[in-house]
Amino acid sequence: MKSVLVLGATGSIGTTFLNAAKNNHDIHICGLTAEKNPSLAVLGKEFKAPYIYLKGSDSSKLDEFITRVRPDIVLNAISGCDGLTASWTVLDKGIDLALANKESIVLGGELLLEKARNTGAEIIPVDSEHSAIWHLLKGRKAERLIITASGGPFRTRHDLSSVTIEEALRHPTWKMGRKITIDSATLANKGLEVMEAAILFSFPSERIDVSIHPESIVHSLIETEEGAYYALLSTPDMTLPIMTAILGEGNRLKNIVRPLPFSAGFSLHFESWDKERFPMLQLAYDALRKGRSYRIAYASSDEAAVDAFLDGRISFTDIPKVVSSVLSHDYDDADTIDEILSLREMTKKEAEDLC
Ligand code: NDP
Ligand code: MG
Numbered sequence: 001m002k003s004v005l006v007l008g009a010t011g012s013i014g015t016t017f018l019n020a021a022k023n024n025h026d027i028h029i030c031g032l033t034a035e036k037n038p039s040l041a042v043l044g045k046e047f048k049a050p051y052i053y054l055k056g057s058d059s060s061k062l063d064e065f066i067t068r069v070r071p072d073i074v075l076n077a078i079s080g081c082d083g084l085t086a087s088w089t090v091l092d093k094g095i096d097l098a099l100a101n102k103e104s105i106v107l108g109g110e111l112l113l114e115k116a117r118n119t120g121a122e123i124i125p126v127d128s129e130h131s132a133i134w135h136l137l138k139g140r141k142a143e144r145l146i147i148t149a150s151g152g153p154f155r156t157r158h159d160l161s162s163v164t165i166e167e168a169l170r171h172p173t174w175k176m177g178r179k180i181t182i183d184s185a186t187l188a189n190k191g192l193e194v195m196e197a198a199i200l201f202s203f204p205s206e207r208i209d210v211s212i213h214p215e216s217i218v219h220s221l222i223e224t225e226e227g228a229y230y231a232l233l234s235t236p237d238m239t240l241p242i243m244t245a246i247l248g249e250g251n252r253l254k255n256i257v258r259p260l261p262f263s264a265g266f267s268l269h270f271e272s273w274d275k276e277r278f279p280m281l282q283l284a285y286d287a288l289r290k291g292r293s294y295r296i297a298y299a300s301s302d303e304a305a306v307d308a309f310l311d312g313r314i315s316f317t318d319i320p321k322v323v324s325s326v327l328s329h330d331y332d333d334a335d336t337i338d339e340i341l342s343l344r345e346m347t348k349k350e351a352e353d354l355c
Contacts, residue, residue, distance in 0.1 A: 003072045006077060007076045008078040016239055017246070018043065063089050081303055084340070093121075096124065105200055106299045110199060125196075133222060140222065148211055148220050149184075165309070168181070168182050187280050192284065194284055210281060218233050219232045219233070235260060298327060304355060305322040308352070
């Protein structure tokens with residue numbers, strides 16, 4: 001039996017996990033957190049979680065809360081750059097981390113990996129692409145990683161200048177939180193994922209490709225030296241990567257996602273991405289090459305720009321303009337968690353001033 005603490009329990013990943021864990025006797029939900037959503041108390045009762053923690057109203061620190069809960073593993077499903085501090089705290093205590101919060105890796109992945117090595121904790125990716133690559137790399141050496149992307153709601157739309165908030169929130173294959181849904185529409189999500197893969201798997205950006213795959217069935221591929229490709233396929237459903245990250249090897253999971261209709265037949269498509277219409281992905285490659293400070297600037301300014309778009313303060317096509325402007329400045333290295341957090345605040349503020 002594994003006791004699991006869920007950070008960000010009221011969100012899309014958090015509730016997907018809780019629903020899957022409901023009838024699983026190998027999982028005990030020992031704690032739940034959220035930022036301010038009062039429905040956390042309802043979830044706490046439903047899942048008989050002995051501890052709950054609402055960031056906005058709890059007087060104790062997350063650090064003290066985790067010490068009290070003493071989980072075997074933590075699912076970090078917090079959205080945005082605030083997830084970094086939580087990841088750091090969990091690993092510092094030597095607790096395994098099932099990591100959905102990709103921003104943690106983008107901002108401070110090297111420090112988190114080093115912390116995990118020092119405390120003996122493990123970081124297990126939950127993001128579907130990285131979960132796939134994680135499994136594919138077991139016992140295999142890859143020359144190239146191919147990260148798939150659905151292409152979002154505007155894959156075939158030519159003019160993006162008049163995109164509305166409602167249109168951008170309508171993702172064709174995945175149902176997710178608002179921030180990641182907008183990031184999927186601009187391809188910033190794929191940009192963050194290229195960075196996440198580069199750090200998690202120690203891969204140079206030149207050997208990480210993105211391929212648009214509208215069906216979201218192939219969750220990513222690795223290319224080997226011989227020119228073979230290994231892929232992980234499943235129905236698009238986050239239950240699979242979340243549950244395999246939580247329960248690990250030797251899990252007793254059965255039919256947790258719908259089987260693919262091989263006997264009925266179905267098609268898979270792969271396309272290149274359009275640099276003109278989706279500048280956020282190219283900006284991510286550029287930031288990755290320039291170093292950690294620029295990754296921090298990218299993620300923080302994107303977060304501010306997405307908030308401004310969702311508030312109706314800027315247009316959809318302003319998002320890459322804001323990020324590009326913040327990335328055009330010079331930034332010193334950020335070497336510690338505190339330096340990363342202050343650079344994050346600074347670059348977020350720079351972006352907010354442009355919105
Ligand atoms: P949601 O917006 O649906 O949920 C976010 C959760 O985090 C909520 O419980 C929210 O609490 C909590 N939260 C938000 N801000 C803070 C904060 N500052 N401190 C503490 N808790 C906070 O997000 P998703 O579930 O969609 O995404 C979570 C993470 O997983 C993101 O990093 C995303 O990129 C990643 N991910 C998501 C996927 C998906 O399918 N959704 C797929 C792959 C990765 P409250 O309800 O109180 O606001
Ligand atoms: Mg993903």
